[in-house]
Structures are given as structure tokens and as C-alpha cells.
Amino acid sequence: MHRVCAHRDITDQREKIIPLARGKVLEIGIGSGLNLPFYNPKSVTGLWGIDPSRMLMDMIPGSPVRMPFPVHLMAGSGEQIPLDPHTADTVVVTYTLCSIPDIQQALAEMRRVLKPSGRLIFCEHGRAPDRGISRWQDRLTPLWKPISGGCHLNRPIPDLIRENGFAIQKMDAGYVSPIRISGFHYRGFAVTR
Numbered sequence: 001m002h003r004v005c006a007h008r009d010i011t012d013q014r015e016k017i018i019p020l021a022r023g024k025v026l027e028i029g030i031g032s033g034l035n036l037p038f039y040n041p042k043s044v045t046g047l048w049g050i051d052p053s054r055m056l057m058d059m060i061p062g063s064p065v066r067m068p069f070p071v072h073l074m075a076g077s078g079e080q081i082p083l084d085p086h087t088a089d090t091v092v093v094t095y096t097l098c099s100i101p102d103i104q105q106a107l108a109e110m111r112r113v114l115k116p117s118g119r120l121i122f123c124e125h126g127r128a129p130d131r132g133i134s135r136w137q138d139r140l141t142p143l144w145k146p147i148s149g150g151c152h153l154n155r156p157i158p159d160l161i162r163e164n165g166f167a168i169q170k171m172d173a174g175y176v177s178p179i180r181i182s183g184f185h186y187r188g189f190a191v192t193r
């Protein structure tokens with residue numbers, strides 16, 4: 001998972017969106033910390049990272065993680081975030097909404113912990129607009145999920161974000177990889193409604 005997520009095509013997406021994070025940041029599904037190099041230390045005052053996989057978080061270099069701002073890692077899930085309401089200025093989620101089992105509950109939790117002035121920053125692969133590709137995404141997801149840590153190829157990411165209390169303010173979408181089945185990515189930010 002670490003190697004796939006470290007691919008150049010994906011790193012290019014991280015470089016474009018992660019520097020927008022501001023203030024107290026919560027990263028959902030921080031995994032092996034591949035976004036860490038792209039946080040702007042002039043804008044970020046602290047980072048919480050949450051992930052159910054201790055194994056992936058143990059791959060983050062340094063212990064404690066060395067960044068120019070405090071970093072606090074938590075073992076847990078996006079469906080149950082151990083933070084008070086309205087504590088984060090930014091919630092970041094990258095390549096994780098595809099594999100969270102209860103995505104509605106996780107988005108409700110992200111909404112709960114975001115300050116009213118805060119932003120949800122997302123960068124995810126998801127359902128392709130082309131019928132030919134999305135049909136294959138639907139067919140392959142049941143086979144793909146058990147071997148990929150629960151990843152759905154076919155989730156309609158922007159619809160899910162909108163249906164769960166957010167308004168998308170900016171989004172770019174398109175194929176970023178020649179592997180079309182997982183290559184349609186959505187990158188942008190949203191605010192709470």
C-alpha cells in the first residue's frame with residue numbers, strides 16, 4: 001500500500017493540495033505519512049493523524065515524528081474521532097475515503113470536529129464518469145476489496161461529500177494514471193453546510 005501510494009502520479013496530486021492545509025490539521029487515514037513532506041510549516045500549527053493501522057503509522061520516519069510543528073498520532077478510525085467538536089481548522093483525507101467501511105459516519109465525524117470556518121481537503125480516486133469504466137469498477141470492486149484493504153474502486157466521492165453536510169468550493173477531477181480503473185481522481189476542498 002505504501003509503495004502504491006508513493007507513486008509519482010499520486011505524489012503530484014499531494015504536492016498540489018496538501019500545502020493548502022492551515023492551522024490545526026487532522027489527517028484521517030494518515031497511513032505511512034506520505035503527505036507529511038507537503039505540509040507548509042508556515043501555515044500549519046499542529047497535526048493529529050489517525051489511522052487504524054499501527055503497522056502503516058510505524059513506517060512514518062522518526063519517533064516521535066520530526067516536523068516543525070507538533071504531531072500527535074492516534075490509533076483509531078475515521079468513524080470515531082477522539083477530538084472535541086470544532087477543534088480542527090483543516091481536515092485532510094487522501095486516498096482513504098475509498099476504504100473507510102462506514103463513509104457516512106466518517107464524514108459526519110469530520111464535519112463534527114471541523115471548526116465552522118474550517119476546510120475539508122480531499123484527494124481521492126473514485127467513480128469514473130465514463131460508463132464503460134464505471135461498469136468495470138462496479139464489477140471489479142467485490143474482487144478488489146478483499147485484497148486491497150477494503151478499497152472500493154467505484155465510490156462517487158463528490159456526491160458522498162456533498163450528501164454528508166459539505167459544500168465543495170473547488171474541485172479538479174480527471175484521469176491521472178493510465179490505469180483507468182483506479183485512475184480517475186478528485187482533488188479539492190469543501191466547507192461545512
Ligand SMILES: C[S@@+](CC[C@H](N)C(=O)[O-])C[C@H]1O[C@@H](n2cnc3c(N)ncnc32)[C@H](O)[C@@H]1O
Pocket residue numbers: 001005028029030031032033034035050051052053056076077078079093094095096099100101102149
Ligand atoms: C491507500 S491508504 C492511504 C494512506 C494515506 N492517506 C496516503 O494518502 O498515503 C488507505 C488508508 O486508509 C486507512 N483506513 C482504512 N480504514 C480506515 C478508517 N475506518 N478510518 C481511517 N482510516 C482508515 C488505512 O489504514 C490506510 O492507511
